[in-house]
Amino acid sequence: MTVLILGAVMFAVLFAGFSALGVWQVQRLLWKQDLIRQVDTRIHAAPVAAPPPDQLVTRQADQYxxxxxxxxxxxxxxxxxxxxxxxxxxxxxxxxxxxxxxxxxxxxxxxxxxxxxxxxxxxxxxxxxxxxxxxxxxxxxxxxxxxxxxxxxxxxxxxxxxxxxxxxxxxxxxxxxxxxxxxxxxxxxxWPRGGLTVVRFANSHLIYALTWFGLALMSAAGLVLFLREEKKRRVGR
Known part of the structure; x- marks a missing residue:
């Protein structure tokens, strides 16, 4: 019984952990997509006065x-x-x-x-x-x-x-x-030649999310196989 419980708990923890990481990457994906939309809007907006030195400038609100x-x-x-x-x-x-x-x-x-x-x-x-x-x-x-x-x-x-x-x-x-x-x-x-700013954001969150969810499914499948093997072993005694 102890082996069964320990095995089930191990697979359950793996499933929960990988699922949580997948959900986190989905949240990061939505955040990154929103950031890209914000930056695209800023780049194509009418220019505003450059902020003075005493005004707080942040990456989230002002970059680009x-x-x-x-x-x-x-x-x-x-x-x-x-x-x-x-x-x-x-x-x-x-x-x-x-x-x-x-x-x-x-x-x-x-x-x-x-x-x-x-x-x-x-x-x-x-x-x-x-x-x-x-x-x-x-x-x-x-x-x-x-x-x-x-x-x-x-x-x-x-x-x-x-x-x-x-x-x-x-x-x-x-x-x-x-x-x-x-x-x-x-x-x-x-010269100098302006207008060469490269605006690029790494966005691999979907791939990471699919990877974590895939590992979660593998953990679930592992749990099912483990329980089957344990059942066969106990029936065969």
């Missing part, structure tokens, strides 16, 4: 929100961040924009190939005067690139770390905690 801001670029403090895009390897050009609302925000003006990384090699794109930028609000990336830490002292950047870049470049005054990916509006001379 379409925003607009006006001001003047501080080209002397631009940072170049290693990047690989559909145009090949090169750099993102991040430039502080001193806005007409008395705060600064980093603008990812777009991509330049390695041979265009120096400002002198794309002089036409170093625009002066007041500019209007429309783009997508992005959250800071403080952790560096894959297996590559940012090196502020050497001015080598592998992620768009707002706080790190601001500090290393000596940007003064109130600064937004996020950056803005500029849209595809052409810059003089064609």
């Amino acid at each position: 929100r379409r925003v607009v801001v006006s001001g003047r670029f501080d080209h002397a403090r631009e940072a170049r961040v290693k990047a690989v895009t559909d145009l090949g390897p090169g750099y993102w050009v991040l430039t502080p924009l001193m806005t007409d609302r008395d705060f600064t925000v980093l603008i990812n003006r777009g991509f330049v190939p390695s041979e265009r990384q120096q400002p002198a090699d794309r002089a036409a794109g170093q625009v002066e005067g007041v500019v209007r930028i429309v783009g997508l609000l992005r959250l800071t990336e403080p952790d560096g690139g894959f297996l590559r830490a940012n090196d502020p002292a050497g001015d080598r950047w592998f992620s768009r770390d707002v706080a790190g870049i601001v500090q290393a470049k000596g940007v003064q005054g109130p600064v937004a905690s996020y950056f803005i990916d500029a849209d595809a509006t052409s810059n003089p001379g064609g």
